[in-house]
Amino acid sequence: MMNWEQLLSLKRFGDTHKRLRKEQDETRLGFEVDYDRIIFSSAFRGLQDKTQVIPLSKTDFVHTRLTHSLEVSVVGRSLGRQVGRQLLERHPHLGETHGYRFNDFGAIVAAAALAHDIGNPPFGHSGEKAIGEYFKTGNGASLKKQFTEKEYQDLCDFEGNANGFKILTESREGIEGGLRLSYATLGAFMKYPKESLPKKPTKHIADKKFGFFQSEKEFVKEVADELGLLQTRKGKDIGFSRHPLTFLVEAADDICYTIIDFEDGINLGLIEEEFALEYLINLVRDTINTKKYQALKHKEDRLGYLRALSISTLINEACKVFLENEEKILAGTFDSALLDKCKYSAQIDDIIRLSVSNIYQSDEVIEKEVAGYKILQGLLDVFVQAIVRKDQGQDTNYDRLVIKLLPSRYREMGGSLYRRVLNISCFIASLTDGNALRLYNKIQGQIL
Numbered sequence: 001m002m003n004w005e006q007l008l009s010l011k012r013f014g015d016t017h018k019r020l021r022k023e024q025d026e027t028r029l030g031f032e033v034d035y036d037r038i039i040f041s042s043a044f045r046g047l048q049d050k051t052q053v054i055p056l057s058k059t060d061f062v063h064t065r066l067t068h069s070l071e072v073s074v075v076g077r078s079l080g081r082q083v084g085r086q087l088l089e090r091h092p093h094l095g096e097t098h099g100y101r102f103n104d105f106g107a108i109v110a111a112a113a114l115a116h117d118i119g120n121p122p123f124g125h126s127g128e129k130a131i132g133e134y135f136k137t138g139n140g141a142s143l144k145k146q147f148t149e150k151e152y153q154d155l156c157d158f159e160g161n162a163n164g165f166k167i168l169t170e171s172r173e174g175i176e177g178g179l180r181l182s183y184a185t186l187g188a189f190m191k192y193p194k195e196s197l198p199k200k201p202t203k204h205i206a207d208k209k210f211g212f213f214q215s216e217k218e219f220v221k222e223v224a225d226e227l228g229l230l231q232t233r234k235g236k237d238i239g240f241s242r243h244p245l246t247f248l249v250e251a252a253d254d255i256c257y258t259i260i261d262f263e264d265g266i267n268l269g270l271i272e273e274e275f276a277l278e279y280l281i282n283l284v285r286d287t288i289n290t291k292k293y294q295a296l297k298h299k300e301d302r303l304g305y306l307r308a309l310s311i312s313t314l315i316n317e318a319c320k321v322f323l324e325n326e327e328k329i330l331a332g333t334f335d336s337a338l339l340d341k342c343k344y345s346a347q348i349d350d351i352i353r354l355s356v357s358n359i360y361q362s363d364e365v366i367e368k369e370v371a372g373y374k375i376l377q378g379l380l381d382v383f384v385q386a387i388v389r390k391d392q393g394q395d396t397n398y399d400r401l402v403i404k405l406l407p408s409r410y411r412e413m414g415g416s417l418y419r420r421v422l423n424i425s426c427f428i429a430s431l432t433d434g435n436a437l438r439l440y441n442k443i444q445g446q447i448l
Helices: 030-039 042-049 065-090 102-114 125-136 139-146 149-156 160-169 183-189 214-227 246-267 273-284 290-294 299-324 326-331 345-360 363-391 397-404 417-430 433-443
Strands: none
Touching: 030 102, 030 183, 042 065, 042 433, 065 102, 065 246, 065 299, 102 183, 102 246, 125 139, 125 149, 125 363, 125 417, 139 149, 139 363, 139 417, 149 214, 149 417, 160 183, 160 214, 160 417, 183 214, 183 246, 214 417, 246 273, 246 299, 246 345, 273 299, 273 345, 290 299, 299 326, 363 397, 363 417, 363 433
């Protein structure tokens, strides 16, 4: 059974003494420092030009990964505070003995939620697939024999969550431990605290994907040990139970993409307003003020009211499910997303189904995702092959020029081939939609 005192650890990479909550400066709390470090990072700023719904959208009101992440963070903070207040009543020693406050829970969830998409490649989830398929079925497959089974799987199933953990924690010259976030926030960030293999060993939601590359394996073990996460696998395979607050980070993301992507679809004209509003009304039928709603004359006002009410409704539902299942969550046996167990799960499924058919599979999205595949796989091929030929002493002048296009932190040729190829993949993943397109055009010889 996990315990909250360990789970709320303020420890950071490289600490030589224990950080105690009761000794924290209330004007600059450790968990709030995590939020600040993420929001000032270059990786977070890059989310402003990464796809949330529509790749390379020129429409002002469509969400990017950055606006989505900010909204998820706001919802996550509310979830954390609401749950934290109840947890401190259930476990008074956390406050009386250790000095924790309900805002701490909100700060941890807000910071982890802020970073939840920080490792996502350009062009949405198709970006992950484009990178993975380059190594699975493209020219990168020829390298398979040079990697261990798990190293190769890391590349074949390139995962934004694992790349995010790498971004947050990776040491480089002069900067040890990356952003040096608290282990509590790092734990809450890891939705899938397992390796790339074995794939989906159980039906538990924590095993749905993987959450760290082989390059971060040892540090994940250190974080998990500090937090007291339960080990779910023994021997050569590493896996852990989720940090309980991860369920709230996930719920915040689920709430936002369910409701706000849907709102984007309505604003873009991909979903008919009357049809869509009926779906949202079904979600908030128990709480809607009909008189207030009918007084709203403009579409954006009606939509805004239903969006706010829907988010509030789902926040309350997620908190209710979490608190009802706290014991199972601490034992690592609660195996689904919080919203899957709420009373509005059918209405949520209806909204997601409509979003998939009308938004995510719309012609505009598919056309740009196809272009994204070509761009990302083209970039990978140029850079990976240059690295491989350099490794074999067969690099050409063109290869050397290509390598000079890499930022200095990705140009490092030390370490195993796996680490060098993974670094190239992470570089491609770090590009914004626009920068990926511009770099691809340059490599194709289009200077202007």
